[in-house]
Amino acid sequence: MVRLIGFLVGLGFVGVVLWSFLWGVVSYIEEPPVPTVEHEFHLSPKQVSWSFDGPLGKFDRAQLQRGFQVYKEVCSACHSLRLVSFRDLADLGYSEPEIKAIAEQWVVEQPSINPETGEPATRKSIASDRFPSPFANEVAARAANAGALPPDLSLITKARHDGSNYVHSLITGYRPQPAELLKEFPDAKTPDGLHFNPYFANLNLAMAPPLTGDGQVTYADGTKSTTDQMARDIAAFLTWTAEPKLENRKRTGVAVVGFLIILTVLAFLSYKNIWAGKKH
Template identity: 60%
Template sequence: MVRTISTLIGAAFVFVLALALFGTVKTTITEPTPESVEHVFHQEPADIHLASAGLFGKFDDRQVQRGFQVFKEVCSACHSLKYVHFRDLTKIGYSTAEVKAIADQWAIEQPSINPDTGEPATRKNVPSDPFPSPFANEIAARAANNNALPPDFSLITKAREDGPNYIHALITGYQNPPAALKREFPSFSTPPGLHYNPYFANLNIAMPPPLTADGQVTYVDGTKATKDQMARDVAAFLTWTAEPNLNARHAAGIAAILFILIFVFLAWGAYQNVWRDLKH
């Protein structure tokens, strides 16, 4: 008797679940959720084919240095690199003397304490220092950026999907809202202080276009500084800041694969030698 009641209760439970599932599927098919403006007009970034991409990728130090120059002259006014130290620049080809000069001449100095008065002060950067933040704190950063907090750039290409391609597309993607957007979504607008960018998650971004014209940066190596070139270079630099040991990691991976292949070949040879007589 108890078993029969339990079976009936279980069958009723399964029946209710089946009805609920059927109702959900039917509603999804007959009354699909309207597509949002972000879903319709959001664009995916194109592949910019950086030298560091792929299993055998390796950083192009000249390009990374150009990207650092773009960061220094354009991006560092708002964005920090708190997990990167000046001395790390030696990994992309700068000499120790050049790194010392870059640190000493950096526009933002390190916070310090006056040893005589105990009052807050600043001091020149040294190679062992991390790149200083352009703002004293979050409140100051928001006050200077229409209440938006500029993200730290140290790991930005890891924190964003398709990081390097996203950075390039975002920087070069500022435009006016297309006419089709207004036709399909009349309620959509870009509020004052924001900028339309189809590569940003909700299409409206607080950061103004950082690259406004070709030649905004004069490259030391003489490369023509188009907006596209500068965006590619800074994307390469931020890929490096997020994974400065990529070259060594890829080299170690290739060495490990070669070792495994050699080991498998030797093991196969040993197997053939040991079992050769027993097979016949």
């Protein structure tokens, strides 16, 4: 009896799944999905070769320092980096005095009031501080950016699919709307105050192009700062902020795989030795 009930329940479940599938097929045939402008013109990120690709990949410290310079001089005016401390920059090759000098370029608000002026007290950042937000709060951030909230960049490359390539493509992807887009979707004109970018999910982005041309940043190491170079450098830097232990994780993975290979070989040799001369 129990088997019969179980069989009937399973049969009913299969029937419901089959019915749902057939109903979906019929609905798709009768009312095919209407193509949208996002589906037609959204582009996947361009694929770039990175030094940290692959199981043996490593960060290029010089590139990370250039990327930090791009963040400091371009991105930090709008975007926070709240999960990164100044002292973390030691991983990029900066010395303790250099980190101290970098931290002092940022000012943070103290949770106290200056008794002489009644204004919030401020101080220079120290190495143990995290990068402060460029805005006092979300309201101030939206007010300064036409209602849009600039995202924190600490984990942006993990929060977006194919993160490193996405950041590079987005920064270099600004362009005028294609004529064929407006011809096929006349109502999809980019609204005033937004910027067309085919690598963004809905094609229209509140952020203006952050990189306005070659030479916008003068690199300390003398590297030529083309728009593409700056985009690559900031994408690499933001990959590091999201995965600062990437190299350690890869080294651990390689060691574990090597151990498992050796263990497998030893186990096989032990098996051959134990069963040598035995009749099956």
